[in-house]
Amino acid sequence: MTALRVTGVDLNAYVDGQLAPDRAAAVEDAVARDPVLAAHLADLARQSADLRDALDPWLDEPIPERLISAASARPAEPARVRRRWQAPVLAAAASVVLGVGAGWFVRDAMLERQGTPTTFTRQAALTHALYAADANRPVEVWAPEEKRLATWLTKRLGFAVHAPDLNSQGFALVGGRLVAGNENPTALFMYENPEKQRMSLQVRKQPVAGGEVAFRYAVENGVGVYYWIEDNCSYALSGNLDRAQLLAIGRTVYDQLQSADPTAAK
Amino acid sequence: MTPPTSIDPPLPQSDLLAAIPRLRRYARVLTGDTAQADDLVQDTLARAWEKRRLWAAGSDLRAWLFTIMHNVFVNQRALARHEKLHVSLDAGDDGGEAWQIPVRAAQYTRVELVELVQHVARLPVDQREVLLLAAVEELRYEEIAAMLAIPIGTVMSRLSRARSRLRAAFTDSPPVTSPLKVVK
Numbered sequence: 001m002t003a004l005r006v007t008g009v010d011l012n013a014y015v016d017g018q019l020a021p022d023r024a025a026a027v028e029d030a031v032a033r034d035p036v037l038a039a040h041l042a043d044l045a046r047q048s049a050d051l052r053d054a055l056d057p058w059l060d061e062p063i064p065e066r067l068i069s070a071a072s073a074r075p076a077e078p079a080r081v082r083r084r085w086q087a088p089v090l091a092a093a094a095s096v097v098l099g100v101g102a103g104w105f106v107r108d109a110m111l112e113r114q115g116t117p118t119t120f121t122r123q124a125a126l127t128h129a130l131y132a133a134d135a136n137r138p139v140e141v142w143a144p145e146e147k148r149l150a151t152w153l154t155k156r157l158g159f160a161v162h163a164p165d166l167n168s169q170g171f172a173l174v175g176g177r178l179v180a181g182n183e184n185p186t187a188l189f190m191y192e193n194p195e196k197q198r199m200s201l202q203v204r205k206q207p208v209a210g211g212e213v214a215f216r217y218a219v220e221n222g223v224g225v226y227y228w229i230e231d232n233c234s235y236a237l238s239g240n241l242d243r244a245q246l247l248a249i250g251r252t253v254y255d256q257l258q259s260a261d262p263t264a265a266k
Numbered sequence: 267m268t269p270p271t272s273i274d275p276p277l278p279q280s281d282l283l284a285a286i287p288r289l290r291r292y293a294r295v296l297t298g299d300t301a302q303a304d305d306l307v308q309d310t311l312a313r314a315w316e317k318r319r320l321w322a323a324g325s326d327l328r329a330w331l332f333t334i335m336h337n338v339f340v341n342q343r344a345l346a347r348h349e350k351l352h353v354s355l356d357a358g359d360d361g362g363e364a365w366q367i368p369v370r371a372a373q374y375t376r377v378e379l380v381e382l383v384q385h386v387a388r389l390p391v392d393q394r395e396v397l398l399l400a401a402v403e404e405l406r407y408e409e410i411a412a413m414l415a416i417p418i419g420t421v422m423s424r425l426s427r428a429r430s431r432l433r434a435a436f437t438d439s440p441p442v443t444s445p446l447k448v449v450k
Contacts (some may be wrong), residue, residue: 008426018407043433048401051386054379055402057286058294064304067290070311071282121301136315144309144338147345 006030006037015044066194120234121227123186123221124202127179128238131190132198138190139175142228149176153187161203163189164256169249171199199239199246206234216241222232226250276436277318282311288403289331296339298387300364306342310335332399333413357365378436387434393428400425 006027013019014027031038043173141149143163150162156178163173173193179186181201186204193199206229218225226246227236237250269395289310293303313334314321321330365387386394399410400421411418 008430009422012400012422012426012429013407016404016407040433044429047382047429047432050379050382051397051401054383055291055295055398060290061287061290063286063290067286067304067307067311068283070308071286072279142309142312142316144313144341147348 002151010042011041015041069196070077118202120236121216121225122220123216124200124236124238125218125223125225125229127186127188127202128198128200128225129221129223131177131179131188132200132239138198139188140177142175143173145175146173153178156185157187157203157205159205161187164201164253166191166199166249166252169245170194171249172196178215197240199241199249202236202238204234206232217246228254230254250255267353277314277321278327282314282331285331286327288328289335292332292335292395292398292403294364295386295394296335296391298364303364306335306339309338309342329405329409329413336395336414381436382432385432387413388435389428389431393431394426396421396424397428397432401429 005080010019010023010027014024027041031041066131100112120141141152146163153161153176163176170193172248174190174192176187176189179188184205186202189201189203190202191199218227222240223238223242224241224246225236225238226243226249227234228250229235235250235253237246239246241249286307289307290303293306294300298307299304310331314331317334321327365383386397389397395414396410399405399413400407405413407418407421409419414421417444
């Protein structure tokens with residue numbers, strides 16, 4: 001006579017049809033001799049069938065629109081299509097503004113010293129337009145890795161940055177990336193609302209220390225930019241949103257930066 | 267002239283759409299919350315597009331998506347814990363709205379099923395996950411082990427514990443903790 005042990009794990013595997021044939025034969029043999037074991041096995045089999053009966057109806061529920069578009073990844077809506085061809089144009093415009101226009105640079109630098117950072121707003125607007133139009137890769141690091149994003153950007157910028165939570169304003173974080181600034185690298189955080197409108201927050205170290213907090217609004221190439229300078233940092237919110245919306249979001253960002261970590265911008 | 271070949275071949279969209287109901291169910295079992303579940307599915311799909319080069323064309327798309335979802339969930343949960351946000355990613359013991367079984371006209375209401383799902387909601391998330399993948403999705407243990415990056419023995423012991431707990435909840439007897447032994 002051989003001694004055999006039938007374990008709970010064996011019974012599970014048997015019920016799931018994943019037990020090797022020799023072990024399965026051993027289970028059947030043992031079950032035939034032991035009514036308690038047989039009842040246990042029957043319980044497990046019924047439990048699995050019940051689980052499928054209970055959870056299969058979930059599969060028939062209507063799928064939300066946002067998940068269908070997430071599965072598509074390249075939305076065919078007209079707005080996206082239009083912005084797709086704009087991106088190269090804007091990129092070209094950016095290179096002209098930032099690379100060739102030496103005269104503009106001088107003027108911008110002067111205005112910047114006077115407290116009107118036109119370079120930053122124009123840059124912010126162009127950068128936003130460029131990446132917001134990118135359906136597949138608007139950001140380098142996606143929202144699920146928010147912590148890694150903050151760590152990376154903090155390291156590259158040389159001061160603590162993190163993505164403010166704008167869910168109260170209806171904008172969820174998409175992710176972020178590092179973008180080139182005139183003198184200092186800039187952190188970009190991209191957000192999206194349920195209508196798929198994108199909005200970005202850009203943060204960089206301000207070369208010339210600003211004085212008091214000043215909130216300003218500008219429209220650059222049709223993109224609304226709301227920006228402010230505080231201590232040694234400049235912030236710009238850009239998006240195809242109206243002024244009131246941007247102001248409200250700007251306040252939220254400002255308040256969060258103030259309450260969350262008052263030393264972050266120092 | 268030949269058309270330019272795509273550097274990033276897109277994922278098979280019809281398969282992706284077809285996988286959504288199962289992804290939603292998995293997400294719901296993980297999060298125990300319908301809204302969070304759909305957020306998780308959306309994050310998973312975004313990640314899948316981002317990582318599409320890593321998908322071996324022709325291989326099981328559902329298994330690949332499940333793997334991504336598991337990782338996204340684990341990362342988000344770790345982040346939530348790290349930031350000490352009081353976000354309940356675990357269903358906890360309330361067995362909320364997410365765990366309701368939709369009533370279908372053709373299906374007679376079975377009290378045991380409602381009760382069963384509530385007991386599932388109270389299982390630790392690790393056990394719920396394995397139970398769904400093995401008993402409901404009927405995936406091979408090896409596949410589940412690869413998906414969750416855990417040894418196959420861990421898959422089997424989690425599954426065993428989950429089933430024992432469910433069984434105990436119904437029979438009001440203590441769960442079987444020691445392996446059954448039959449000596450003849």
